[in-house]
Amino acid sequence: MDDDLPTEYDVIVVGTGMTESIVAAAASRIGKRVLHLDSNEYYGGLWATFNFDGFQKWMEDLKISKHDSKDFKPDLENGETFLKASNQYSTVENIAEEWFISHEADLPLVLTKDTQTDGSNDTSSLTTEKTDEDKNDKKETKHWSVDRIKKEYRRFNIDLAPKLLYARGELVELLISSNIARYAEFRAVSRVATCMDGKLIQVPCSRADVFANKTVSVIEKRMLMKLLTSCMDQGADSPEFDGYHDKTFLEYLNTKNLTPIVNHYVMQAIAMSTDKTSCRDGVNRTKHFLNSLGRYGNTPFLWPMYGSGELPQCFCRLCAVFGGVYCLKRHLDGVVVSEDKCKAILTGKQRLSLEHLVVGQGHLPPEIVASTGENQISRGIFITDRSIMQGEKENLTLLYYPPEESDQEAVTVIELGPSTNACPQGLFMVHMTCKRTKTAQEDLAYVVKRFLCAKTLESNVSRTPTDSHTQTVATDQHQAQEGDKGANEGTIENPMPQVLWSLYLNLPASDIKLNESAPSNIHLCSGPDLDLDFDFAVNQAKEIFKAMYPSEDFLPRAPDPEEIILEGEEIPGPKFEGDNTSGENEKQDAEKAEKEE
């Protein structure tokens, strides 16, 4: 197969991270000729999601020294400079993997269901499959072993940078307005938890939740509603918050004479604040949280099915649908600069010319980098055997855990169950994220100790199988009362989740800046940031697009299948309805962009 690429583009995008992919889609959508490259064989860079096997391979590849392009001398014209690309801003550090279970299943009678042959069952559907497995669990008390996890590698989706979407956040609005939402599926986060007096409790999110909640008094409920309403209606600029501009959110809350429990809910769960968070940030976060309530579930958050790594791929697909050229496993050797402009890139043996270069931080030539960034990320990933807060059904849980000591960082915990496709039935996937101060393992240790049992499991200890939460129940049809009951019982009766496998790693900083001498047509895309959501990447992509094409629309709605009319089609098929004209225009726009074969 001929791997030579066409040589002229309007936009070349290097790296398939979130920001890069959004920019690629936006440029392609308005008819620009886009080439999108990635040196990896997978999409997403540090935003990727892997199955268990893919994750192991990713770690192996990190050990092998990265592509070190020999000092090659490109052919340059007069006045041109060549800047070699570097991967030094995408270095993952301190990887520590550990197993807590035995290598092989110790019960020889256990018949592990062969997942490869599930398909032979003609009546198979997710439900029957699950029921079968539940039965197996009961009959045979299957144990999880290293072998079994490796064998069922496909049933895991492990995120490098897990992120949620606010139901009314930038990304949800963009996915809908651009019609890219068609490519992805989501699960609503079913509960927001908080830790109070050493116990995990579910935070009442909606008005109904608040009034159904039995842990707060009627007076407290009114107090809470009043406070939330003032944050929601007025925002941080309202006179209500005059005089708190230099103060913290906590200082503001303290003037409200709230009871400790209400104060706790607002600070830790709704505004996800520490005692250092400014009043402005606290109010804005509260507002964002409340605005997003009631749209898709009983919490403000959504999780992408199959993991966060799906979302860059959705934007890449739109880019491809409008003619963007995709090439993975293609390394950027460097960029050719002349008179303060980037003219071309060198990749493989090819020189590819461009108007704009959009480049992820993992490929930047060091010559144009001003600062390497400070906000590095500590990550912990855990496969566990039960939920941190057992309920009557499977939950998707968000927990914000503020520091216990002054030298610790607040940790965001996301617990995913099998219905997100993060892990097989009977297991949970726990993601922890915080700002790096030491190594990931050290930074997260205090939270791991509090919620998880990370000790080697004695092979003869039999733990009760956890059937109660494995039934498939619509996660959104949740009653606050049930949740509370479940939580209370959970913490009393159930042991802490046993960790089967853990992994720690440090991700590089995302706040890298270009220096003054960087050519103006090179646009830097950051890696995953510390925020809970994707809005930073969306806004960065919008800024880059605006800098490139100030007068163009950013990701206008793509046509639905019913609206697409193909060239030469005289009579629309009787089964296709809808507004054909828009489809036609888009088709023509797209054709202009086409530069293939």
Added chain:
Amino acid sequence: MIDVTMANRGTAQRPNGTQGKICQFKLVLLGESAVGKSSLVLRFVKGQFHEYQESTIGAAFLTQTVCLDETTVKFEIWDTAGQERYHSLAPMYYRGAQAAIVVYDITNQDTFMRATTWVKELQRQASPSIVIALAGNKADLGNKRVVEFEEAQAYAEENGLLFMETSAKTAMNVNDIFLAIAKKLPKNEQAGNASTSGQGRRLVESEGQKPATGNCCK
């Protein structure tokens, strides 16, 4: 086939019952560039064929319905959008796909080899219950044939695939292969829910104001 009003994504599922049930399935096309993937879809969906079909632009996916005895099967047919050209197809492409047609060109041995690689990839990465069909396209070019019917059929049998030789140009077996897939797909409550494929929730504007609704059947 009957005329079916387009069911919007996200609308409530039809009442339980077998009469007039609509099942929606995601079907993905795979195969080397220029084996006729898009042509097969265009023939099936629009009844058209263009000798010099350009690469598909602007079409995220197309839809077509097939009527079986008691069920209307609606296919949401995804094309590769050219991402296969440099072997860069994103895994999200076959996420939640209940069916796949792996296409090769009977006049090109390499495309058949590549098709077997795609089958392996699907068996490794896609849903375990996916229905896979192998299509030997360009069957109208029998005089240039290099991939023998028996060879492909034997391979398909070994791997539990549906198999047909097709021609997008003459329409030979095009409707038939989709119909065969429709017959093989499970038509129970869980499968083909109009608002979901992989059991998750799709985001739609109209849903915005509604309170929480169930996103799976039970």
